[in-house]
Amino acid sequence: MISQKRAFEIVEIGQADDRTSRFCDIFFFILIIVNVIAVCLETVDSIYADYKTIFKAIEFISVSIFALNMRCEFGPRRLPQILRMKTRLQNASDTYLVFQV
Secondary structure (H helix, E strand, O other): OOHHHHHHHHHHHOOOOOOOHHHHHHHOOOOOOOHHHHHHHHHHHHHHHHHHHHHHHHHHHHHHHHHHHHHHHHHHHHHHHHHOOOHHHHHHHHHHHHHHH
């Protein structure tokens, strides 16, 4: 079983010498690229009609993976706090947190 500290290190603190962390960074980069491509292709009605199920599957899997990423990154205690609107507004001035949340 992986500890919360190790999960945070893998997800949040990207280190070149940590193979697991590096794999995670590359995986999320590819996942984001796949999502961008899927969103672009969804705008073409004929393509969307033919591949609607695949687009929905990509969306569901991606959201699930990113939710798990948030859970690992912020931990079980901080996640509800991060998702509250008040906290979002307080963190809106922090550029890094704007892109994280």
